[in-house]
Amino acid sequence: MKNINKLTQYILIFMILGIGVGFVINKWFGIASQQIWSENITLLTDVFLNLIKMVIAPLIFCTLTSGIMKLKDISAIRNIGGRAISWFLVASILSIFIGLLMVVLINPGGGMNLISTDVQSLNVETSSLSFRAFISHMIPTSIVGAMANNEILQIVIFALFFGIAGASIPQQQNEQLVSLLEGISNTMLKVTNIVMLFAPFAIFASISAIIATQGLDVLLNYTKFIFGFYTTILITSLILILLGYLFIKEKVFTLASMLKNPILVAFSTTSSEAAYPKTLEQLIKFGCSKNLASFVLPLGYSFNLVGSMCYCSFSAMFIAQAYDIQLSNSEIFTLMLTLMLASKGIAGVPRSALVVLAATLPSFNIPASGILLLMGIDHILDMGRSAINVLGNGITTAVISHNVEGLKNPELELEQPLLG
Known part of the structure; x- marks a missing residue:
């Protein structure tokens, strides 16, 4: 626990240092120097994210496959999957509704009175959102290709087939394969611990680069929007914790405390994917x-992106407000439903929330060019x-684990078998 606290302290310190250094460079150096700093220092962030991505594919495949093989009972898999999807649906509805309610109350786009302009290209690919393309894309043509591209949903699909098949092979072979897969997954977690030592430097690089090129103005401009969105995020977080409390009582606060490290990593690097290994370990x-x-x-990383859903509903209505577009109650309901369904197919898509907005807004006569209002601050919002x-995703996993078989002893070591 001491090591976790020390790493958290270093992350916070390097975040503050990143803001300070970025401010100095933005204030006292020219644009050319700012660009040079940003382009070079972000190499640290790129290296860190690549190191994390290096671990994710084998970790997900090995842990998921071995878990299914040890469950053995297909009905248990169906039961757990059903509970997970039900929770994801509830979380989706709540997060979208909270985003909608807050944007209406705060009205960050009111008074802007923008006029729609034709924008030929927003540099945001929307074709990946079609239902046909999503269903086709979720089935991997090659597990090697899926792992190479860190396609989480494709890896999950293959692992489901592999794990179910592995559960049906003779017991001795099953145990040998499970032992091998668990050995690899435990090794990957050890690798993650090593990689996390590099996290403070990557966080410093990421924060300093954005402040150096855009200055503190990126935090001051759109103050009402940023404040409103982060208030929405905070309220959604509190409601998720409250829901967790209904099932696991005071333990939800212990869980939130244990997840602070992965949350800080995700916050600083704008990548929840980067926090996956540490989230699983915690x-x-x-x-x-x-x-x-x-x-x-x-599954949560593919279907339970509550932050993205909050953002989509909040931003969609903000753009409508900015262009003074009035939507009827039925149109608002349809828009929210469309955003909820569209958000399920965008895991791993670059600037995924912007992709959803660009694909959805035109159907409701809201100018897609409105997302240009958000691009300058998208990093801060992300x-x-x-x-x-x-x-x-952490609360979801804990609640389902509690409902299915109860929480184990928190002092259990990772190397010990946790089931069966």
Whole structure:
């Protein structure tokens, strides 16, 4: 626990240093120097994210497959999956509704009175959102290709087939394969611990680069929007914790405390994916079944992006307000439903929330060019989206683990079998 606290302290210190250094460079150096700093220092962030991505594919495959193989009972897999999808649906509705309610109350786009302009290209690919393309894309043509591209949903699909098939092979072979897969997953978690030592430097690089090129103005401009969105994120987080409290009582506060490290990483790097290995490790230490956590958490990364859904509803209505577009109650309901469904197919898509907005807004006569209002601050907003995604998936996994088989002893070591 001391090591976790020390790493958290370093992350916070390097975040503050990043803001300070970025401010100095933005204030006293020319644009050319700012660009040079930003382009070069972000190499540290790129290296860190690449190191994390290096671990994710084998970790998800090995933990999920071994978990399914040890469950053995197909009805148990169906039961857990059903509970997870039900929770995801509730979380989706809540997060979208809260985003809608807050944007109406705060009205950050009111008074802007913008006039729609034709924008030929927003540099945001929307074709990936079609239902046909999504269903086709979720089935991997090659597991090697899926792992190479870190396609989480494709890896999950293959692992489901592999794990179910592995559960039906003779017991001795099953145990040998499970032992091998668990050995690899435990090794990947050890690798993650090493990689996390590099996190403070990557966070410093990411923060200093954005402040150096855009200055503190990126925080001051759109103050009402940023304040409103982060208030929405905070309220959604509190409601998720309250829901968790209904099932696991005071333990939800312990869980939130244990997840602060992965949340900080996701917040600072704008990547909930970067926090996946540490989130899984903390959930197991918290007492979740390793096999169940390995099954539910990857599903959450594909279908439980509560931060992105909050952002989509908040931003869609903000753009409508900015262009003074009035939507009827039925149109608002349809827009929210469309955003909820569209958000399920964008895991791993670059600037995924903007992709959803660009594809959805024109159907409701809201100018897609309105997302240009958000692009300048999208990095700041993405920090909050990524952080709450980690919290939401962590609480979901803990609640389902508790309902299915109860929480284990938090003192269990990772190397010990947690099920069966």
